[in-house]
Amino acid sequence: MSAPASATAGAPKGGVAPATKRVMNLSHILRQAARRFPQEIGFVHGPLSVTWAEMDARVDAMAVALAGKGLGKGDRVLVQSKNCLQMFESMFACFRIGAVWVPTNFRQTPDEVAYLAQASGAVAMICHADFPDHERIVREQAPGIATVIGIGDAPFGEDYDALVAAHLGRKGPVADVEHDDPCWFFFTSGTTGRPKAAVLTHGQMAFVITNHLCDLMPGTTQADASLVVAPLSHGAGIHQLVQAARAVKTILLPSERFDVAEAWGLVEKWKVTNIFTVPTITKMLVEHPSVDQFDHSSLRYVIYAGAPMYREDQKRALAKLGKVLVQYFGLGEVTGNITVLPPALHEPEDGPHVKIGTCGFERTGMQVQIQDDQGREVNAFETGEICVCGPAVFAGYYENPEANAKSFRNGWFRTGDLGHMDAEGFVYITGRASDMYISGGSNVYPREVEEKLLQHPALVEVAILGVPDPMWGEVGVAVCVTRDGAPVNEAEIIAFLDGKVSRYKLPKRVFFWEALPKSAYGKITKKMVREALEERGLLPLDKPLERSA
Missing domain, CATH: 3.30.300.30 (ANL, C-terminal domain)
Structure with a gap:
């Protein structure tokens, strides 16, 4: 990876030799959940429910299978799949052997996914049975793919569950990792060009997990339940990784199509306490008649990200759900950790004390600065580019020195979003620089x-x-x-x-x-x-x- 200048470390001071930066392998959070709550349900998908102990054992088996195929630390594994248990497990299996999880947006075309395979340098592919054309085109255009594993009744590759069954009960070694070892290539959405692989690391993501639990859903325990209404390949996947760190059960919608009534039914059945959404999905949930037909009093946090929510939509959501909204602002490159607006600051009515239009204040351990074109901090209420630094900032774009040079300046990550900050430190997004x-x-x-x-x-x-x-x-x-x-x-x-x-x-x-x-x-x-x-x-x-x- 071509790292940004901000990622280079200075020489040790005082004659002290630099210490190792060894950190916890992220797959250990699954092991922790399995040890503490082995018989508790960790994952639900339609009629399927899996305990933490069962999932940890399945991940061990897949990790052994991957290692047996020669995969190990630093190898990239492309995953083309809609939300399912095997996709979720594949993340932990990759982490466990030190490989890099490279999930795609499953709605992308075969050619688009083939580009991701090429750009990431993937050597293996885990592909759902519903995507035979993707598997075929990837094999044709990315000859580096030497191993293919199919999820479900796939006409290609080795069967995922058969591999798990063949290795169940075996535990391979867990890879030693350091802070900057990559664990996940988080592809940007590509709204301004071809997707870029943002490199997320074990050390960075450990901070992100802690920060999410601190700022977005304080008080979360194994008694909670989380409903997934978005693809696990991106923000929802990070959210569910955070849930696993507190042994919170993850509940998937039973069908690929987003059915609002079905979602509210699951909220009632499983007493769901948190949902990760985007404003448009929150709007759909709130404005559908079924919101009044099911009990959603268990909800404590409805977390929306990806874009600010328009004020009129906020009011309608607060009127229906109460003060459970949590907004966070953050790009994939900063894994969401830029600002937060907690439930207490989501007011249902306008007034002189309400900060209308804000996306919140700086996340714990993160610093935000509004800068002009030369990288100088501007005054309060002046518009500039929103820039950020802190432990949640990614390691850089994989093998893309041009993008790294453009995105980092004096150690600050440039979000490309325009906005201003008030005297109290609340940030307001005006829009993308490209939108102006x-x-x-x-x-x-x-x-x-x-x-x-x-x-x-x-x-x-x-x-x-x-x-x-x-x-x-x-x-x-x-x-x-x-x-x-x-x-x-x-x-x-x-x-x-x-x-x-x-x-x-x-x-x-x-x-x-x-x-x-x-x-x-x-x-x-x-x-x-x-x-x-x-x-x-x-x-x-x-x-x-x-x-x-």
Whole structure:
């Protein structure tokens, strides 16, 4: 890996020889759960339930099987699978032998997954039976893959459960690891280009686990239960790793399709105490009629990440669920550990004491700074790039010195998000640097206008992006989704905004769609909205905007 400059250590001082940085192998958290609560249920998927002791034994067996195929410390294992027990176990099995877990977004195309195999240098692949084309294309395009293991009734590779059964009862050695030894290649979503492999390490992730338990879900114990409503390949996987550290049972939705009523039914049945979501999924959970048909009083933490939640959506969620919302801001490269807004600071009503629009304050052990283009800290309330340093920051992008040089400056990781900090240290995200556009020489941050638009009673989702304009350089285009097809038109929306934002921030055009395109993780991305506008022939706009300055 080409490490960023910030990752290089200085020479030891005072004549003291540098000590080893040996740390706990992350798979040990599963062993701890199995020792303390062997017969407690650790994993639930439909009718399947597995105890901690059973899962630890299965992970041992798979670790022995992988080692028997020559896999060991530093080897990358590509995992193409939807959420299931075997996928979850594969993470611990890789950790146990010191290999690197390389999960894909299972909704990616075969060619996209083949690129991830090439970019990671993977030498083995664990693939669910539902993805034969992925396995075939990966084998064709990534000749480095020497071992393939199939999950379920797969027409390829060796059978995962058969390998487990063949080695059950055996315990291989647990790999010794140091702080900076990689354990997980966390691929970025690729919204601004091809995905990059962010290298997460054993030492870093031990801090992340501790920090999540401290800041996101304090008081978590084995009596808790966690419902998974997102792919385990990314943020949900980190969340479930944290749950395992406290022997919290993980509950998967029984089907691939997200069924809101089914989710609420599981909350009631298993007395679920925490859910990791994104704002769009939280919105679906809250606005579906089934929210009133099941008991969700067990919930203590509904954690949303990936994007800030619009204020109107916050209010509706708080009205339905009570003060259980937890927001955190953090990229995969910082494994979520940038800011937190705990339940106590999620107020159901606006007021002078409510910090509307904030994503919270700095996480424990982390430092946030708002910087200008030269890397200088700006004053309170001034807009700049949100930068962060601390033990949760990743080791760098795998074999990508150009991306590392661009993303690190003076030891700070540059998030690419714009925002400001108030005098008390609360951070406010204005938007991605790439989302900002310049109209008539003035900067426009779409999120500010989107927040205003969502106050309109007929609108449930909004995305605004800048597009080229011959007169103003760039202008805004708003794409809106109405509530239950409520009648509303472009003129009404523009009139609603007039007076609420400066005139140069008014969108030139407003389009109404049945739904906004979303990523596999339920996030609305401006890149996908732009592509959809182009596919529908709505871009480029061809008439200059007539308006007063």
